[in-house]
Amino acid sequence: MSVPILLPAIGEIFTQRSGILNLGLEGVILMGALGGFVGTYYSGSLWVGVMLAVAFGMLFSVIMAVLSVTIRANQVIAGLALTILGAGLSTFLFRIIFGIKKLPPSIEPFQAIKIPVLSEIPILGPVLFQHNILVYLTFVLVIVSAIVLEKTTFGLKVRAVGEHPQAADSKGINVYLIRYICVIIGGAFAGLGGAFLSIGYMNTFLDQMSAGRGFIAVAVVIFARWNPYRALGGAFVFGLASALQLRLQAVGVPIPHQFLLALPYILTILVLISVSKKAEFPKAFTLPYNRGER
Amino acid sequence: MKKSIWVLIALVIMMGALTVGCGQDNAPTGSENEGKFKVALLLPGKIDDVSFNQAMYEGMKAVEEEMADEIEVKYVEEVYEVADIEPALRDFASEDYDLIFGHGFQFMEPIIKVATEFPDVKFALGTGYKTLPNTCVYDINLQEGGYLMGTIAGMMTETNKLGVVGGADVAEIYRGHEAYKYAAKQVNPDVKIQELYTGDWRDVAKAKEGAISMYDSGVDIIWHSGDGIGLGVVDAGKEKGKTVLGNVADQNVLAPDAVLSGVVYNFSPVIKNIIDDVLDDNFTNREEKFYWLTVANEGIDVAPFYEQDDQVPQEVKDKLTEVKKDLADGNVEMPHFEK
Numbered sequence: 001m002s003v004p005i006l007l008p009a010i011g012e013i014f015t016q017r018s019g020i021l022n023l024g025l026e027g028v029i030l031m032g033a034l035g036g037f038v039g040t041y042y043s044g045s046l047w048v049g050v051m052l053a054v055a056f057g058m059l060f061s062v063i064m065a066v067l068s069v070t071i072r073a074n075q076v077i078a079g080l081a082l083t084i085l086g087a088g089l090s091t092f093l094f095r096i097i098f099g100i101k102k103l104p105p106s107i108e109p110f111q112a113i114k115i116p117v118l119s120e121i122p123i124l125g126p127v128l129f130q131h132n133i134l135v136y137l138t139f140v141l142v143i144v145s146a147i148v149l150e151k152t153t154f155g156l157k158v159r160a161v162g163e164h165p166q167a168a169d170s171k172g173i174n175v176y177l178i179r180y181i182c183v184i185i186g187g188a189f190a191g192l193g194g195a196f197l198s199i200g201y202m203n204t205f206l207d208q209m210s211a212g213r214g215f216i217a218v219a220v221v222i223f224a225r226w227n228p229y230r231a232l233g234g235a236f237v238f239g240l241a242s243a244l245q246l247r248l249q250a251v252g253v254p255i256p257h258q259f260l261l262a263l264p265y266i267l268t269i270l271v272l273i274s275v276s277k278k279a280e281f282p283k284a285f286t287l288p289y290n291r292g293e294r
Numbered sequence: 295m296k297k298s299i300w301v302l303i304a305l306v307i308m309m310g311a312l313t314v315g316c317g318q319d320n321a322p323t324g325s326e327n328e329g330k331f332k333v334a335l336l337l338p339g340k341i342d343d344v345s346f347n348q349a350m351y352e353g354m355k356a357v358e359e360e361m362a363d364e365i366e367v368k369y370v371e372e373v374y375e376v377a378d379i380e381p382a383l384r385d386f387a388s389e390d391y392d393l394i395f396g397h398g399f400q401f402m403e404p405i406i407k408v409a410t411e412f413p414d415v416k417f418a419l420g421t422g423y424k425t426l427p428n429t430c431v432y433d434i435n436l437q438e439g440g441y442l443m444g445t446i447a448g449m450m451t452e453t454n455k456l457g458v459v460g461g462a463d464v465a466e467i468y469r470g471h472e473a474y475k476y477a478a479k480q481v482n483p484d485v486k487i488q489e490l491y492t493g494d495w496r497d498v499a500k501a502k503e504g505a506i507s508m509y510d511s512g513v514d515i516i517w518h519s520g521d522g523i524g525l526g527v528v529d530a531g532k533e534k535g536k537t538v539l540g541n542v543a544d545q546n547v548l549a550p551d552a553v554l555s556g557v558v559y560n561f562s563p564v565i566k567n568i569i570d571d572v573l574d575d576n577f578t579n580r581e582e583k584f585y586w587l588t589v590a591n592e593g594i595d596v597a598p599f600y601e602q603d604d605q606v607p608q609e610v611k612d613k614l615t616e617v618k619k620d621l622a623d624g625n626v627e628m629p630h631f632e633k
Contacts, residue, residue: 001499001500001503004499091340091372095340100341100342101342103344103547103548104342104344104525104548201499201502202498202499202502202525202526202529203529204525206496206498206522206525207339207340207372207496208496209496209497209498209499211494211496211497211499211500242500242503243503243507246490246500246503246504246507247507249489249490249504250457250488250489250490250504250508250511251488251511252488252489257463257490257491257493258493261491261492261493
């Protein structure tokens with residue numbers, strides 16, 4: 001269950017590296033979940049659903065890009081507005097598209113693929129190698145993202161824009177364009193994360209099904225200090241804590257379940273406190289760029 | 295910079311207006327049918343959630359049709375956040391609604407507050423414990439529902455491992471879970487029961503994850519105590535080919551092979567009861583402010599087995615009939631589960 005946290009987190013790494021904080025991930029995930037479901041429902045193809053989810057995520061995050069880059073609005077407020085809008089709009093569109101039904105519309109989700117040989121390994125096998133294709137895709141995307149950010153000119157431009165937009169601009173890098181692209185990349189990833197929820201893990205769209213995972217993703221990004229591999233670790237730890245607390249509850253450990261439920265979040269806070277001192281935010285983080293200002 | 299701040303504020307307000315608009319697209323407008331008894335029903339979720347909200351909606355619809363000449367009902371969905379509840383209640387109270395239903399535990403504090411401000415308006419709270427002269431509580435005696443499910447699960451299990459999954463640990467759910475465990479042990483002393491709460495009513499993915507981990511550890515029957523998270527449990531049962539017992543609405547339609555049976559709520563008798571009491575001027579003066587859905591008043595029933603009917607031994611069916619009768623007559627002895 002780390003995937004719907006990891007995917008938005010990877011996208012958010014791009015966004016934040018370019019100097020933009022997108023707190024609206026929660027809303028983008030919900031729009032992606034809706035897009036994924038609608039696409040699959042009407043086309044009958046899960047991949048059309050995935051594409052529509054990514055498209056919904058990108059389109060929806062354009063709002064964030066306009067607000068934060070062009071209008072230079074306060075990014076915290078704009079992000080929260082996006083979260084609220086996404087939650088309301090996805091529910092609203094779902095009702096408009098499907099109407100009131102006695103039976104919730106559903107689809108056949110992605111099936112788990114067992115990788116031969118590797119999935120037979122005891123303990124590790126079922127944990128790592130018996131998942132649906134989106135999970136494997138996520139692992140690939142982690143590696144690709146790390147390479148793009150660290151080894152390509154585009155990655156260098158992104159980091160330059162996040163660290164010192166004036167300098168980047170003077171070298172002929174289009175700061176606005178890079179930031180737009182990064183926010184939209186973030187939207188694509190978050191949309192894919194939403195698709196994982198609605199057509200990868202569940203078989204339908206439900207209101208608020210992201211249940212706070214967008215915010216955890218933002219925490220994971222800071223924990224990972226903007227590195228996709230560490231984000232993989234962070235999301236995995238959170239997923240593990242979440243699975244562990246469910247198991248502990250079920251076997252009847254004599255700890256109040258309210259505490260167990262809070263465990264993954266307490267863990268997140270503790271980890272954040274301990275690593276936040278080491279975290280070096282991009283220099284131009286949350287600072288809007290204005291060519292006219294010096 | 296100044297200008298951009300104003301643009302942003304304008305946008306935020308617009309977005310706010312938009313989302314609020316979504317939640318309240320049935321907001322009260324002037325009534326065309328003057329003189330009728332005006333009822334408002336505020337639901338925390340959607341009327342097609344195959345659960346708590348749908349059951350209440352259908353119950354109210356049935357009463358509305360039956361009493362079409364006397365009452366008119368307004369429905370509002372998705373009043374989930376406590377911050378939205380109070381203004382919504384106040385809207386209806388100031389629009390001269392006679393009776394307002396708040397369908398959920400989170401309505402309790404707002405109802406108590408608004409009911410003090412509008413002493414002439416009557417309020418009905420769906421589950422909770424606080425009351426005023428002009429409010430009442432309607433609640434599900436889930437103890438009886440849990441007892442019925444525990445009886446089925448305890449007799450039907452092959453692995454002697456059962457599970458129960460709930461949303462938040464509130465009074466009604468707690469009683470249901472305890473009675474489920476109690477009844478299962480009555481019919482099958484060897485049974486082991488795993489229990490977990492997701493802590494909210496909406497995180498389906500978490501509920502599914504928890505249910506799958508239960509099935510993987512050998513559990514073969516899980517009862518879930520309802521709401522959105524229940525869909526996650528049903529989905530887990532479907533995926534793992536194991537048995538699920540539903541709650542609130544008849545959930546067989548969701549996964550006919552996995553859902554064996556379930557508790558079914560019928561709110562109509564209780565709604566009718568409340569409305570009649572208000573109309574007969576027998577509401578504010580009564581001492582008993584709790585209206586219970588029970589087996590006796592047909593507020594609680596057991597869903598049919600449908601195509602799995604032939605897999606259920608006659609012995610189980612007989613026992614179920616017997617337990618139902620005993621519950622209705624008040625002949626079942628079980629402890630009073632209270633925290």
